[in-house]
Amino acid sequence: MRIDELFTTSGPVFSFEFFPPRTPEGVETLFETVEALKPLGPSFVSVTYGAGGATRDGTVEIATRVKREHGLETMAHLSCVGETTQGLVEILDRLEAAGIDNILALRGDPPRGETEFTRPEGGLDSAADLAGFIRQRYGFAIGGACFPEVHPEAPSLEADLAYLKTKVTSGASFLITQLFFDNRIYFDFVDAARASGIEVPIIPGVIPIASYAQIVRFCQLCDASIPKLLAEAMDALGGDQDAEAELGTAYAARQCEELLAGGAPGVHFYTLNRAPATRAVLAAMRVGRPWERLK
Numbered sequence: 001m002r003i004d005e006l007f008t009t010s011g012p013v014f015s016f017e018f019f020p021p022r023t024p025e026g027v028e029t030l031f032e033t034v035e036a037l038k039p040l041g042p043s044f045v046s047v048t049y050g051a052g053g054a055t056r057d058g059t060v061e062i063a064t065r066v067k068r069e070h071g072l073e074t075m076a077h078l079s080c081v082g083e084t085t086q087g088l089v090e091i092l093d094r095l096e097a098a099g100i101d102n103i104l105a106l107r108g109d110p111p112r113g114e115t116e117f118t119r120p121e122g123g124l125d126s127a128a129d130l131a132g133f134i135r136q137r138y139g140f141a142i143g144g145a146c147f148p149e150v151h152p153e154a155p156s157l158e159a160d161l162a163y164l165k166t167k168v169t170s171g172a173s174f175l176i177t178q179l180f181f182d183n184r185i186y187f188d189f190v191d192a193a194r195a196s197g198i199e200v201p202i203i204p205g206v207i208p209i210a211s212y213a214q215i216v217r218f219c220q221l222c223d224a225s226i227p228k229l230l231a232e233a234m235d236a237l238g239g240d241q242d243a244e245a246e247l248g249t250a251y252a253a254r255q256c257e258e259l260l261a262g263g264a265p266g267v268h269f270y271t272l273n274r275a276p277a278t279r280a281v282l283a284a285m286r287v288g289r290p291w292e293r294l295k
Contacts, residue, residue, distance in 0.1 A: 001073050002141035003102045004173040006043050007201050012291050013043040013266030014282055015075075015203070018066075018273055020047060020058030029273060030062070034070055036275035040282050042072065043266065046104060049077040060091065064098040075143065076100050079108025080130045084122035088130070092138055104143040105131040105172065128166040135171030144172035146202065148180050148189035152223040161196045168200055176268045177205045179218065181251075182227050183258050204259050207270035208277035209234070209248025211241055249277045253284050261290040 006013050016037055021027045034045070047063040063076040076095050080088065095103070107127040119125050124133060131142050144167040147160060154160035164175070175198075180186055186204050193202060209215050212234040219226055230251060237243040256267050267285070269278045 001101060003044055003073070003075060003143065004141045004201075007174065007265055012260055012264070013201075013203065014040070014285075015266065015268045016042050016045045016271050016278060017205075017268060018045060018047055018062065018271060020062045021273065022058075026273070027062075031065070031070075033271065033273050033275045034066060034072070037271070037279055037282075038070060038072065040279065040286070044073040044075055044102065046075040046077060046268075049079045049106065049108065060094050060098070063095065063100055067099055073102070074100055075102035075104055077104045077106060078130065078134075079106045080120075080124040080126070081108035082120050082123075084120060085124065085133065086122070088124070088133065089137070092134065092140075096138060096140075101139075101141060102143065103134055103140045104145065104176070105134060105167075106145055128163070128170045131167055131172050132170035141173055142171045143174050143176060144168070145178065146175045146189075146193075147178045147222075148185045149178070149224055157192060158196075161193060161198065164193065165196060165198055168198055172200065174201045174203065176203045178222055179205050179207045179224055179270055181230055181255070182225065183255060183262070185225075186259065186264070187262060201265045203266050203268045204264050205268045205270060206252055206256055206259075206281075207272070208245075208252035208281055210245045210272070210274065210277055212237070212244045212248075213239075215248075245277060249280050252277065253281045256281055256285055257288060257290045260285065261293055 018030055021030050045066055047059050047066065049059045059076055063074045066072050067074040078091060105127050124130050127144060131144060134140055134142055146164055150157050150160045154163065177186065190202050207215070216226070233247060234244060237247065259267060269282065271278045
């Protein structure tokens with residue numbers, strides 16, 4: 001089923017993001033996580049694509065298994081970094097043959113050791129170009145990424161939104177945000193996007209903190225901020241990862257409750273291939289149903 005069709009049904013859209021492991025043990029753990037989260041009835045799951053296409057085959061294989069063997073609607077990430085248009089066609093053909101209906105079109109991060117994006121010879125320049133390339137040739141539903149705290153390479157929010165609009169006009173029919181921890185940032189971003197003429201659903205991306213040190217690294221990489229009070233609360237735990245995970249789960253639950261009560265069309269959970277925190281947060285949302293008390 002196309003993800004853009006999910007937004008025509010009642011109730012929020014919940015989704016999980018996984019990454020292709022590099023070891024057999026990691027693959028086993030991933031599918032244990034898939035099975036643990038499946039009873040929560042996600043609307044779809046997504047499978048990431050490594051920097052420079054480092055996990056391209058893993059993306060196709062994992063997405064195919066999740067769809068065929070576990071019966072979950074699946075979206076494959078696809079990046080134009082390091083790929084020729086012919087290479088992109090080969091990947092898209094494989095995904096189409098596997099019954100995948102949804103693609104998240106990304107420019108992608110540079111390969112390890114490189115700091116700037118370089119258009120590959122015979123390839124594409126941007127996520128907008130990739131979205132247009134896919135739309136012209138295939139029937140996939142196409143998603144795009146967006147950055148509530150502005151893309152690190154964008155000179156301003158206005159410039160970032162102008163580019164984001166080109167993703168939508170090129171074919172992206174829904175957007176998923178980068179992680180954030182301050183809901184006001186999301187709501188302000190959605191308001192600004194709507195004012196700029198972007199009308200497609202904007203799904204907030206939420207990551208329940210399991211390891212604070214790990215999240216700090218993630219935020220440094222993508223220029224996301226951590227609210228002062230949350231940072232102070234985490235620092236006060238003195239590196240106790242069990243306590244960090246408990247606080248992270250509680251914080252994510254409050255965050256999701258406020259987002260859904262405020263009108264967000266759903267939540268995309270960055271699971272890091274782990275089940276406990278995401279399972280606890282989504283189960284709480286299923287019980288509390290905050291979207292039924294929209295502000």
